Amino acid sequence: MLSVFNSLVPVILIITFGQVLKRLAIFSEEGWTGFENLCYFVLFPALLVKTLATAKIGTSEILLFSGMVLFAILAMSLLMLILYPILKNLFSVTPSAFTSLFQGATRWHGFIALSIVGFLFGDEGVAYMAITMAVIIPPLNIINVSLMAILTDKKAGFGNVAYKLIRNPFILACLIGAFLNLSGIGLPTPVYSVFDILGGGALGLGLLTVGAGLHLGLIHNHRVLVTFGAAIRLLGMPLLMFIGAWIFGIEGMPRTVAVIAGAVPTASSSYVLARQMGGDAPLMANLITIQVIAAIITLPAMIWFSGVAV
Numbered sequence: 001m002l003s004v005f006n007s008l009v010p011v012i013l014i015i016t017f018g019q020v021l022k023r024l025a026i027f028s029e030e031g032w033t034g035f036e037n038l039c040y041f042v043l044f045p046a047l048l049v050k051t052l053a054t055a056k057i058g059t060s061e062i063l064l065f066s067g068m069v070l071f072a073i074l075a076m077s078l079l080m081l082i083l084y085p086i087l088k089n090l091f092s093v094t095p096s097a098f099t100s101l102f103q104g105a106t107r108w109h110g111f112i113a114l115s116i117v118g119f120l121f122g123d124e125g126v127a128y129m130a131i132t133m134a135v136i137i138p139p140l141n142i143i144n145v146s147l148m149a150i151l152t153d154k155k156a157g158f159g160n161v162a163y164k165l166i167r168n169p170f171i172l173a174c175l176i177g178a179f180l181n182l183s184g185i186g187l188p189t190p191v192y193s194v195f196d197i198l199g200g201g202a203l204g205l206g207l208l209t210v211g212a213g214l215h216l217g218l219i220h221n222h223r224v225l226v227t228f229g230a231a232i233r234l235l236g237m238p239l240l241m242f243i244g245a246w247i248f249g250i251e252g253m254p255r256t257v258a259v260i261a262g263a264v265p266t267a268s269s270s271y272v273l274a275r276q277m278g279g280d281a282p283l284m285a286n287l288i289t290i291q292v293i294a295a296i297i298t299l300p301a302m303i304w305f306s307g308v309a310v
Contacts, residue, residue: 011116012296014204018211036209039202044114045173047199048130052177053187055127065128065254066135068244072262073106073136075240077143080105080232091224095151097280103144103270104229104287105237110137110170111206112264112292116299117257118203128257134174136261141168144273152278213268215289222283229287234298238262242306256306263302265291 021027027035080102087093093101110133117125166172180186187195241262245255266288274284 014207015211018208019214022212032212035205039206041169043198043202045169046195047202048173049177050195050199051123051126052130053180062131064248065131065250068248068250069132069136069258071244072240073140076106076237096278097283099148099151099279100274100284101229102147104266105232107140107267107270108261109264109267111210113261115203115207116260121253125257128254130174132261133170137171148277148279214292215285222286226286226290230291230294233266233291234263234295238302256303259302259306263299265295
């Protein structure tokens with residue numbers, strides 16, 4: 001356990017440094033938005049293309065790994081839908097609040113997951129995380145947007161959603177990297193070097209933006225719901241990943257990568273989606289913040305629980 005925690009100390013320190021920089025107001029809000037966009041549209045996609053284009057993973061292993069992560073997210077989605085009537089009766093959870101809880105339980109923070117896996121396992125781990133992204137980003141977005149459209153009585157614009165999905169830089173990067181790999185084209189040395197340099201900047205800058213995005217003054221609100229949201233995400237989802245790994249026979253480092261994907265906090269973009277589609281945005285902000293803080297303790301425990309020495 002101690003070795004796992006020590007491996008995550010750099011991640012925790014960089015996130016903390018991001019919060020310090022935000023409080024010092026060295027960069028404006030527009031500057032931080034620019035950093036996040038740079039990570040989202042350029043640096044992380046470059047990292048994904050590089051790692052997927054050069055990864056050496058068997059087709060059968062990819063299918064089993066994909067089945068494992070799909071099992072976990074579908075099981076969590078079903079569990080949340082079953083719990084909705086209970087939450088509604090016990091805690092007067094409104095439809096908009098439930099959509100935020102649902103997002104908090106099912107969606108995940110790709111920046112943190114990629115950064116941690118990159119630090120712990122290098123390119124091989126990032127390749128598996130890229131597969132995880134390629135497999136679960138489309139269904140997670142479709143499920144969450146559909147649920148919000150139904151429960152908040154707002155026009156979801158499914159055609160527009162589909163258009164945004166096919167233009168998602170992470171999805172496009174995964175498709176490009178997979179094509180380059182499966183076609184045998186790969187990446188020529190000069191091009192690989194370019195993507196390697198760009199991708200190298202993704203991990204540190206991505207974690208700084210995570211730290212800058214924390215809203216520490218809001219965690220006292222919605223105490224019961226944020227506690228539930230943190231527990232179901234940080235403990236429940238990695239447990240489902242572990243069960244899926246057992247069902248599909250996934251062991252070793254790939255299983256740990258999947259557990260990390262399940263154990264990281266929810267996506268920071270969930271807040272934007274909640275605002276745009278009638279969800280409970282303040283609750284969403286609280287969920288994101290408390291999950292990031294709680295993950296400092298739960299994430300090392302989940303990695304240790306996965307049974308892989310780091």
